[in-house]
Amino acid sequence: MKQFWIFVKKEWLHIWRDKRTLFILIWMPVVQILLYGFALTNEVKNxxxxxxxxxxxxxxxxxxxxxxxxxxxxxxxxxxxxxxxxxxxxxxxxxxxxxxxxxxxxxxxxxxxxxxxxxxxxxxxxxxxxxxxxxxxxxxxxxxxxxxxxxxxxxxxxxxxxxYNPELKGAYNFVPGVMALVLMLVCTMMTAIAIVKEKEIGTMEVILVSPLKPFRIVIAKTIPYLVVSMLNIISILLISVYALEVPITGSLWLLMAESILFTITSLSVGILISNTAKTQQTAMFTAMMSLFLPTLLFSGFLFPVENMPLPLQLISNVVPSRWYFIIVKAVMIKGLGFAAIWKETLILIGMTVTLLTISIYKFKIRL
Incomplete structure (x- = not known):
């Protein structure tokens, strides 16, 4: 019995010393219940x-x-x-x-x-x-x-x-939200996991001694996922138009250009996560917790942002999917041009430049 309690004590000390695990176990439930309590409501106010x-x-x-x-x-x-x-x-x-x-x-x-x-x-x-x-x-x-x-x-x-939607079809709101959610999760998670995987199996050391500079290495790792994301966008749009009967009212080229911009923003977030994560599981968990819930709660996809308290509305401004959701609805559903979405576009460009700069600066050339 004494040995049993020794192992219990050992596990407790392990949790106590691992500050990230301790934060997840204690504070994450508190944060989630506060977010759900204020953000999740079917009532529309203000x-x-x-x-x-x-x-x-x-x-x-x-x-x-x-x-x-x-x-x-x-x-x-x-x-x-x-x-x-x-x-x-x-x-x-x-x-x-x-x-x-x-x-x-x-x-x-x-x-x-x-x-x-x-x-x-x-x-x-x-x-x-x-x-x-x-x-x-x-x-x-x-x-x-x-x-x-x-x-x-x-x-x-x-x-x-x-x-904009006389027949009140739910797909008119569902399609832009799914586009934001899919691109954010796929691009961020897969990029973060791919870079961390290189660290885990030891091949990152080989890559770092190559003549390529760190910036080019990072860009080379993200290009395949950019291509995959473009295929996702095309498939979503084809299904939306021909299966769900959601028309692309505005410019298709403008919609694709904005989608590419948002994809690059999401890839930048993935690179930033890979700089701090040491294992693939950590990278996946961080991407899921830091992006999946904010995309659902703060993008306006499921719950109107103006219903939330002011602090949560301010937090929503740093969620990239919120601005992309506005852009897709404006171009695809309302048929608006660039003049109506230039502010949101500038915000995404600013986020992309900031995230890439921080990611490249923090990229470790020695493991």
């Missing part, structure tokens, strides 16, 4: 909306006040034309627009019925459905308040218009 109020009467102002004061919506701007509504949607600034026709209150009081329009960005169909339902419930509540003391009830008819 969504930016635009209002096109052509009536500017008491009834329209009252409904606008009710909508903007709810926890689900935040009034982003008042617009003055349908063209301005479309431009604001294209910029990705709003998720919903509310349009009041002229004589809204007059029609409601004299004809006992009036009509308003809700325009939603249905490139994310689940969010669009929820937002129109929230807004409809607020409007119905206002209508019910008017009818409490009326013999002839007032009726407000809500006309819903879905932009």
């Amino acid at each position: 969504s930016n909306i635009a209002v096109f109020d052509q009536a500017k009467d008491e009834a329209s102002k009252s409904i606008i006040e009710r909508i903007s004061s709810s926890r689900y919506f935040s009034l982003y701007k008042n617009v003055h034309s349908y063209k301005e509504i479309e431009a604001t949607f294209r910029e990705g600034k709003i998720r919903l627009a509310v349009v009041f026709p002229r004589n809204f209150r007059s029609d409601l009081l004299h004809a006992n019925h009036a009509q308003l329009q809700l325009i939603a960005d249905s490139s994310d169909p689940n969010t669009a459905n929820m937002l129109t339902n929230y807004a409809g419930a607020i409007i119905n509540d206002y209508q019910q308040g008017l009818n409490d003391h009326q013999q002839l009830p007032y009726t407000i008819k809500t006309q819903v218009r879905m932009l």
Whole structure:
């Protein structure tokens, strides 16, 4: 029995001395429960909306006040034309627009019925459905308040218009998310594992004594995975168009160029991980934990980023897949050009240059 407790003590000391294992065992569950608790929610809150109020009467102002004061919506701007509504949607600034026709209150009081329009960005169909339902419930509540003391009830008819995805197909949101997830995981994980494998089996020493400089060695290791990633992109797009019926509305060449840029960014992350990992298992685990969950939680693929607390929204800015997800939706689903995604493109370029610089600087020429 004494020997048994000696082995227990030995294993405990082993865990205690291995700070990485200790961090994983104790702090990783705490971090995950905090992330899941704040990020995983089906409720949509604080969504930016635009209002096109052509009536500017008491009834329209009252409904606008009710909508903007709810926890689900935040009034982003008042617009003055349908063209301005479309431009604001294209910029990705709003998720919903509310349009009041002229004589809204007059029609409601004299004809006992009036009509308003809700325009939603249905490139994310689940969010669009929820937002129109929230807004409809607020409007119905206002209508019910008017009818409490009326013999002839007032009726407000809500006309819903879905932009970019009128049929509300889930694939329109699913395909960009899968592209970001697949490219990030495949490129990062396989690059990190490939370089660490060379260290484990001892062939890295042979490579390092070759005439090639470390920068070229690293680039040579990543090119095959860049080619494989391009094949993945092509297969995903072919399946999306011909099997899932998700059209490529914008420029195919722009979409491919942005995908190549994101692939290089992901490869840079893999190189950085390989500099710190000593075994293939460590490289794989690090890639999975540091990229799989952030891609799901912080890219906007499953859960809207604006629902999260401000600290988590700030963290999402350093997740490359978030910006690529925005780019794919803008080009593939909305049919926008480079003018609409240049900021996201610059962010990915900046991330790529930074990651490659750090990776090359930390690349050890002696093992």
